[in-house]
Amino acid sequence: MPRLKKTEPKAVSKAKVSKVKKPASKIAAAPKVAPAKKIITKPKAKPVIIDVIEDDDDGFDDANFFSDESLAKSSFIPQAPDPEKNIDDLPAPKAEEMDAAIDVQKKFFSELVTEIKTKQGGNSPEDLEIKKRPAPKKRISLYSRLALKFLLLVGILAILVFYFSFSKLTVLVTPQVETISDTLFLRVGGDNSATSTDDAREKINGAVNEYPVEVTKIYPASGEDALGQEVTGRVTLVNNYVKDQPLVATTRLLSGDNKLFRLKTAVTIPAGGKIEAEVYADKVSPEMAINSAHFTIPGLWAGLQDKIYADSVEPFSYQTSSEKYVKASDLQLALRDVDALIMAKLKEGQSFPADSVVLYEILDSTDAKTDAQAGDKVDQFTLTVKAKVAVVVFPKQEAEKLAAAKLNLLVPDDKELSEFKAESLSYTLESYDPDTKTAAVKASFSGLMILKSNADIIDREKLVNLNASQIATYLGDYPEIGNYELKFFPTFIKKAPHLVDRIEIKIAY
Numbered sequence: 001m002p003r004l005k006k007t008e009p010k011a012v013s014k015a016k017v018s019k020v021k022k023p024a025s026k027i028a029a030a031p032k033v034a035p036a037k038k039i040i041t042k043p044k045a046k047p048v049i050i051d052v053i054e055d056d057d058d059g060f061d062d063a064n065f066f067s068d069e070s071l072a073k074s075s076f077i078p079q080a081p082d083p084e085k086n087i088d089d090l091p092a093p094k095a096e097e098m099d100a101a102i103d104v105q106k107k108f109f110s111e112l113v114t115e116i117k118t119k120q121g122g123n124s125p126e127d128l129e130i131k132k133r134p135a136p137k138k139r140i141s142l143y144s145r146l147a148l149k150f151l152l153l154v155g156i157l158a159i160l161v162f163y164f165s166f167s168k169l170t171v172l173v174t175p176q177v178e179t180i181s182d183t184l185f186l187r188v189g190g191d192n193s194a195t196s197t198d199d200a201r202e203k204i205n206g207a208v209n210e211y212p213v214e215v216t217k218i219y220p221a222s223g224e225d226a227l228g229q230e231v232t233g234r235v236t237l238v239n240n241y242v243k244d245q246p247l248v249a250t251t252r253l254l255s256g257d258n259k260l261f262r263l264k265t266a267v268t269i270p271a272g273g274k275i276e277a278e279v280y281a282d283k284v285s286p287e288m289a290i291n292s293a294h295f296t297i298p299g300l301w302a303g304l305q306d307k308i309y310a311d312s313v314e315p316f317s318y319q320t321s322s323e324k325y326v327k328a329s330d331l332q333l334a335l336r337d338v339d340a341l342i343m344a345k346l347k348e349g350q351s352f353p354a355d356s357v358v359l360y361e362i363l364d365s366t367d368a369k370t371d372a373q374a375g376d377k378v379d380q381f382t383l384t385v386k387a388k389v390a391v392v393v394f395p396k397q398e399a400e401k402l403a404a405a406k407l408n409l410l411v412p413d414d415k416e417l418s419e420f421k422a423e424s425l426s427y428t429l430e431s432y433d434p435d436t437k438t439a440a441v442k443a444s445f446s447g448l449m450i451l452k453s454n455a456d457i458i459d460r461e462k463l464v465n466l467n468a469s470q471i472a473t474y475l476g477d478y479p480e481i482g483n484y485e486l487k488f489f490p491t492f493i494k495k496a497p498h499l500v501d502r503i504e505i506k507i508a509y
Helices: 010-028 068-073 095-121 125-132 136-166 328-336 338-348 396-410 468-475
Strands: 168-175 178-189 202-205 207-220 223-239 245-247 252-255 260-263 267-269 274-281 293-296 308-312 317-325 356-362 367-370 380-395 415-433 438-451 481-489 503-507
Touching (some): 202 396, 207 328, 223 267, 328 367, 338 356, 356 396, 380 438, 396 438
Antiparallel strands (some): 223 274, 415 438
């Protein structure tokens, strides 16, 4: 803001000075009584208000500009009366003259300020007025900016409207096939069978009978004691002499490589004929197991050795001789097969309908005997078994219906039974009552279940504003979901919409 300098009319300033000096000069003079003077009441000076629009202090000297010397040099400013003169000699100014003087001063200062601004800016007041007017280009530029901002806001609003109105997420869920298992307890008996009223088992009609079974089987003994080693073979004895030639047991036969063998038994070779006989090595060793060879009989007269001799065609064998006996493990193995033997024997003489379930239970009165004990030196032994077997027969379809019905009760509301595996049914005969002719049967079974097509297991509100990885983490916590596919629209947006209604869950099989 420009500095305002308060100025007072010189007439007022002169009046003040005269009022201060007058009593001082008169009182300090001679004691003469001055003649009474006429006192003139002067009007008060009005303040001058100057409106300065701009203030540029460059090259403007405030101190010298408003000084008395500067004002004195100006030819168009009227000179104020000398304050040194006697104020009493001056005529009293009129009110109209004072107002006129004040107006002159206001006009002077206003013109002075205008002239200074004109000189500094190099423009006339008309030019200043033109400059103050807003340029049309700036006004057009302002309108353009406003229009661009408006269009930008409209575009952003349109994008938001499009996003909220048309963005969509479709989750295609492939349900996981789950296995469900359970057991069913049955009470099998005939129409006339006595059953307890508080029996919680499912009643199913069937037949419960008891059959006696007896079976025998021969088992080999696995125990063996080594008795020795031997090399044996067979030779053909040839007699080209005119007389029969008897040979005793242990008769020596010598091969061409000087290996000695002996006859096992006594034989007689017919004249002009040949026979076969068994021989063994005189000294047992693996080297004595020879192939085909020609043998001489050293015990005969030398003139007959070329007429009576032996030949071998097959190779001799080296082997050990042993003795069999029954081991304890042989007996245990035989007793372990008792149940299988009984069941096999029972099934040989019976036949049941193909659509029936047949269960067997061997009663505790099994009697098993062997004709040998552990350590007996025999090659084999015989096992004889006598037992009673309970046989339970009931319809397969009736049991399957009961099992499927129970599985349906176990399936949750948001799932359905997709497959019942009838072949998975397994039965166990838990007990048999010969008095009531009933049997307790346990049936184990399983099936497959999946989500219903209208199942609502996924909370869509929890998918709002989630990206693909966050959705994958959320869906991974559901064991019912085997696989899934995320379809975003538009495709470049990989984030779920902000509105729940724009999220759709579909179950595909």
